[in-house]
Amino acid sequence: MDGESFPLFPLPPLPPRERTVIAPGAVHVPDWLGAARQEELLAACREWARPPAGLRTVRTPGGGTMTARQVCLGLHWYPYGYARTAVDGDGAPVKPMPRRLAELGREAVAAAYGQRPGPEVAYDIALINFYDGDSRMGMHRDAEERSPAPVVSLSLGDSCLFRFGNTASRGRPYRDVELRSGDLFVFGGASRLAYHGVPKVLPGTAPRGLGLTGRLNVTLRVGGLG
Template sequence: MSDPNADLDGALFPLAAHRVAPGAVHLPGWLDEGRRRALLAACRGWARAPAGLRTVRTPSGPMSVRQLSLGWHWYAYGYARTVIDGDGAPVKPFPAWLGEWAEEAVAAGLPEEAPPAGAFDVALVNHYGPGARMGMHRDSDERSPAPVVSFSLGDTCVFRFGTAESRGRPWTDVTLRCGDAFVFGGPARLAYHGVPRTLSGSGPPALGVVGRLNITVRASGLADP
C-alpha cells in the first residue's frame, strides 16, 4: 500500500497530516524553515568528536547509515551512558528543546498518546549518505511506551512502515521530505519500519544538507543505577 500523497511535490503543494496506520501519523512540512536551520546547526555540532557520528556495527555487520546518540547512547541492542562501541566518551546531553518539539509533534498528530511532559530523553541522529538504507526493524530497546517522533532534513526518502507482527508485508511506503515529522505510538509503537532508499540530491539546496538526516526522538524509560 502506498502513501496517497507520495506523488505530490510537497514543496509546491503543502500536504495535510496523514494517518498511515492506527497510531502512526505523517506530518508533512512540520518543521518550518527556522527550525530546520536550527536543527541542522545542532546536528553539525553533535556530529563532532567525542561521541560524534560513527559507523554502527550490529551482529549482521556494519550499518550503511552513520549515527550518534543524545541523552543515552544506543548500541546493538541496548543503551549506555558512554559510547561503549565507539570512542568510549560520555554521550552528549539530550537538549530539552528537542524534547519539547517532539511533544508538540505528538500533540499535533497523535494527541491521544501524549506522554508526560519531559518524558523524551533520547535522540538518535542518522546520516544517510549515497546508497545508505535502513533495514526493517523495531524500536524495542526502550522501557517507555511513549511514541517515537522522527524529523527529516535534506534528501527525500521512502519510509516503509509495516506491522508489529513481522518484517514482511503488509506495509505502507511513505515519502518523507525535508521538514517532515512522523509520529508512531500506541498500537503502532512496535511496528517494523525501515528506509529502503533515499533520493540523492533531492533536498532543498539552500539548506545545505548533503544526504539525509533523520533525528529520532524517544522516551527511554531508563534511570541510572
Template sequence: MSDELFPRPAAEIAPGAVHLPGRLDEQAQAALLAACRRWALPPAGLRTVRMPGGGEMSVRQLSLGRHWYPYGYADTVVDGGGEPVKPFPGWLGEWARSAVRDAVRVAGADVYGTAPGTVPYDIALVNFYGDGARMGMHRDSDERSDAPVVSFSLGDTCVFRFGTPEGRGRPWRDVPLRSGDAFVFGGPSRLAYHGVPRTEPGSAPPGLGLRGRVNVTVRAY
C-alpha cells in the first residue's frame, strides 16, 4: 500500500500499540477524505471544542455515532445546537477491524483479549489539524468498552507522542504518522496517554488535495 523506496514495516511501539504504515492506499485515502468532507457539513458538522475551563481546542472536531464532549458522550450536540449526531458507517467499522487483525499479527493473538473480527465499532471522532494545531497528552477513557482504538491519518505528517497509562510525562515515544498510516492501541496500552505536539504543514501528498491533517479515530462505545 506504499510507493516508498524503502517501505516502513509495521512496528509495536508499546505492548498492544502498533503502527501500521501505509495502511490506506491512495484510493482509500481519497475515499475517506471525501467522507470526512461530507461529515464536516452542518448539521452536527466540524466545530471548535470548548473545554470546561473556558479554553478552546486548536483542533476542530466532529463525531459519528455518538457526540463526544468534554468528558462524555451524548446522542446530540449537547454543547452546541443540540443537533442529532451523524450515524457511524458500517464500512468504517470494518476498516477498523481489518486494521486490528493486522495489528494482532504484530503484537500477538492474545494482547487485545477479544476476537478482532467481532469488535462492535460504533463511534468515531474526526479531528482536523490546521497549521499550528496540536493535541495535548490525554487518554481515551470516556468509552465503556476496552476494545482497541484505531486511528487513520490523512494529509500532513504529524508527530504522534505515545506514552504510558501511568501519566502524561516521560517515558514516551514520538512516531511520525504520515498520510495513509494507521495506529492501533489496546490491551495494556488502551489507556495510555498520547498526543500530537506538532504537525508538518505542507507535507501532505500533493494528489490528495488537503492542506492540514485529518485524523479519524474509531472506537467502540
C-alpha cells in the first residue's frame, strides 16, 4: 500500500481440537490417528479393496445405488443383512477381519470412553467406504448387528460433514460435526442406534502427504451373529 512494506510474521498455530461428547455415548476424538498410522491404514485399505471380494458399488433393494463404494472384512454387509460371501459383488468369500484392526477398535473405544471394553467386545466386522467429492450417505442406522457394542468410525483423506442424529427418526434433532483425516468417532450406549449420515465431502482437504484423493471411512462393528 503506497509503496510501504510490512514485516511478515508467522501465523500462530491453530488451537488443538478437543475431544467432544456429541450425544450420550457418542464421542468425537480429533486427530486420534497420527500421520504414520494413517498411512499404514490407507495402505491396508488399498490391499483390502483388491478383488476378490473387493471394492464394489452397493445397490439398494429399490434399484438405486449408493454413491460411496464399499469393501467388507469379516462379514459382508449388503442391504440389509450380512453374509460370508460378497453376495451382491463377485460372490467370493469375504476377506477375514485382521487381528490388528480388531484391536484398533478396542483401542478406539478406550480413547473415547476412558476405559478398555470387556473381553466380550471383539470387533469382527469392518465396512470400508470410499467417498469421492460428490459422494453422500443418507441418514441410516447400523441395526443389522445383534451386539450392543459401540461402533467405531475412523476417517482418512478428505474432511466431511458428518451428521449425527437421534434414535427416533432421520430428522431433527441432529448435530453436524466436521470429521478430518485421522479423526475418531465412537457411538454406543444410548446412541448406538442413532441415525447418522454424510451430507457433504470437502474435496481437496486431505493431508498432502497422505496421497489420497477422496475420503475413506473405516467403520468397525461387533456383529454378535455367531
